[in-house]
Amino acid sequence: MKNKTQTTDNTAGSALHSPSLYQHQQSTSRPDAPLIIAVNLRTPANIGAIYRLADATAVTKIIFVQDNEADYKNHNIVKRTSRNTCFNIETEYWSHQQFQDGANKLPALIAIELTTNATNVFTTALKTSCSFVIGSERFGIPDSILNKCVSAVKIPMFGDNGSMNVSHALAICLYEWHRQHTIKT
Numbered sequence: 001m002k003n004k005t006q007t008t009d010n011t012a013g014s015a016l017h018s019p020s021l022y023q024h025q026q027s028t029s030r031p032d033a034p035l036i037i038a039v040n041l042r043t044p045a046n047i048g049a050i051y052r053l054a055d056a057t058a059v060t061k062i063i064f065v066q067d068n069e070a071d072y073k074n075h076n077i078v079k080r081t082s083r084n085t086c087f088n089i090e091t092e093y094w095s096h097q098q099f100q101d102g103a104n105k106l107p108a109l110i111a112i113e114l115t116t117n118a119t120n121v122f123t124t125a126l127k128t129s130c131s132f133v134i135g136s137e138r139f140g141i142p143d144s145i146l147n148k149c150v151s152a153v154k155i156p157m158f159g160d161n162g163s164m165n166v167s168h169a170l171a172i173c174l175y176e177w178h179r180q181h182t183i184k185t
Contacts, residue, residue: 031182033058035107035131036170037099039065039141046137047072048081049167055085057174063092063106063131065099065145096144103148107131111152112169113141114162118154126153126177134166 036059041047051072054062064070070093072078073086094102103109107129111118133149135141146152155164155172163169 031058031178032129033060034110034129034174034177035059036062037065037106037109037131037133037145038062039099039133039145040136040139041066041134041166042136042138044072044075044077045081046165046167047075048078048086050134050170051078051082051086051089053167053171053174054089055082057171057178059089059174061090061092063094063099065094065096067095069093096142099145100148103145108151109133109149110173111141111146111149112154112166112173113146113152114154115146115152118152121153121155121173121176124151124153126173126180128181130177132170132173132177134170137163137166 036050036054038047038050041050041064050062053059064072073091078086108127109131110126111133112121113133113135127150133141133145135145141149153173155169157164
């Protein structure tokens with residue numbers, strides 16, 4: 001029986017684990033990634049996944065827009081799903097009115113939403129400085145917030161379902177932004 005760490009004809013390499021993975025991640029430069037604007041999200045598992053995604057993609061701030069008070073960082077499902085990355089990402093909670101009053105001070109707002117004017121995210125030149133706006137899975141992004149966005153992007157779908165999980169859609173868009181702006185070939 002061969003030693004587990006011995007590799008022969010393994011073109012994929014070996015999996016990186018805790019210490020080596022951490023060293024690898026820390027050696028990677030952190031770009032100025034987009035902000036995330038999350039509107040009326042309700043599902044703790046999605047919120048946790050968004051925090052974890054934000055950490056993975058160098059997002060430094062998430063703004064939750066909602067009219068009810070919430071502290072997602074202290075929700076057990078959020079903490080568990082995010083693997084405690086919720087404590088590493090700056091978080092702000094804005095009411096809808098605060099968003100209306102402050103939207104013009106944010107980087108260009110790009111909605112991730114199926115709209116009449118949405119363009120394919122893979123063929124759209126994403127702005128270097130921008131904010132990705134996502135809405136609840138049930139209701140999407142309200143018109144009052146869509147009206148503040150400079151554009152909307154959509155993800156091509158090939159199955160029967162007309163939409164995808166909000167955290168997955170955000171992941172695709174964030175990695176497409178990185179492909180366009182930070183990944184060197």
